Amino acid sequence: MTTPISDRVHIAIFGNCNSGKSSLINALTGQHTAIVSDIAGTTTDPVQKSVELPGVGAAVIIDTPGLDDNSQLGQLRSAQSYKILSKTDIAIVIEPIEASFTARLHSLEIPTIHITSKADIGPNNIDSNNTIAVSAHTGEGLDRLRAEIASSIKPDNRLLTDSICQNGDTVLLVMPQDDSAPKGRLIKPQVEVIRELLDRGCTAICCQPQTMDSTLKNLSKPPKAIITDSSAFAQVKAMSPSGVTLTSFSILFARYKGDIELFRQGAKALSSLSKSANILIAEACSHTPQNEDIGRVKLPRLLRKHLGNKITITTLGGNDFPDDLTPYDLIIHCGACMFNRRYVMSRIAAAKEQNVPITNYGIAIATLLNIE
DSSP: OOOOGGGSEEEEEEOSTTSSHHHHHHHHHTSOOSOOOSSTTOOOSOEEEEEEETTTEEEEEEEOOOTTOOSTTHHHHHHHHHHHGGGOSEEEEESSOOHHHHHHHHHTTOOEEEEEOOTTTOTTOOOOSSEEEOOTTTOTTHHHHHHHHHHTOOOOOOOTTTTTOOTTOEEEEEOOOSTTSOTTSOOHHHHHHHHHHHHTTOEEEEEOGGGHHHHHHTSSSOOSEEEEOGGGHHHHHHHSOTTOEEEEHHHHHHHHHSOHHHHHHHHGGGGTOOTTOEEEEEOSOOOOOOTTOIIIIIHHHHHHHHHOTTOEEEEEOTTOOOSOOTTOSEEEEOOOTTSOHHHHHHHHHHHHHTTOOEEEHHHHHHHHTTOO
16 A cells, blocks of 8 residues: 555645746656646646655655746635645745745744755856755756755654554454445555554454444453544443543544644533534545535534534535634544644644634544543
8 A cells, every 4th residue: 555645744845936846846756747837827736746755755745836926816826835835844945935935934843945946057056055056957956955855854753552552452443334434445544543553563353333242252351442433432432341441543643643632622612612603524535425424414413412403513625724713613623634744733723823622523522422
């Protein structure tokens, strides 16, 4: 299985129109990934390519529209570039560029590599300790740029399951395969947890809620932990042996991708929301809802049971997320297995800045069901 985009290092290239962004991404990927033209505004939308880079590993390189695009749609295109900042792990900036954009990168604490392009034809491409002169045509400076990218990556040794079990433990995974589950495959959180448990030498035992009781009886001793789909929390809790750690795939990803303590604080808002509360449910996936979809059916059902039918629930998927969050009394975000951590943290930061409580599917469901 190839590395999912959400687990790849996101490297975005920013610069003005015709600064050489598209040529650079083609040189770095070794493929014709982006259209190259002398016409300003050729790149109208972000273009991304998954690659393997020496010293980096799995990465995705993102080509962005020019920041100085003065065409009729220029402002909309430039806005797309600014939105990419929310998911950028490493920024490559082609000088010259407006100081305000560099300041924005600094405020977001995004590691930034400054370069000048077209080193083979431009006399003003000064190579210094702070700026790398690069030529996509001759390859000049590319090795140094790749080395700088590799050195900008911060090691991340965190694990999804590091606090619920030890290497070699037995873990029970309860995974409903109902109408909302994709046919013929497991969903990404389940696959990633199983793979991590195998890597840790754990024994991963999988079952559905209706076979959980018999599965437990066939074990010589209780598992170290039980991980369930959030939608089956109540059913699984009722069958879980005393003293066994119980959590959900969504909560594991909430901690791995986001701020678990802030999510817990956000869930406390559920006890004080009004009967006419406005709630935003944010999904990372863009998909056609299935029967009993957790974000569009099961969770709203629980919310209405808890708060009444006068609440307003808005569900948004994929990259759709409002700039203005103040109309909402609470945001409930999915586990975000499809997003990288920086993107999730940018949404959390926006909610925190606008004083809107934010929580997670699994934590919200556990709170509504009085499961600790």
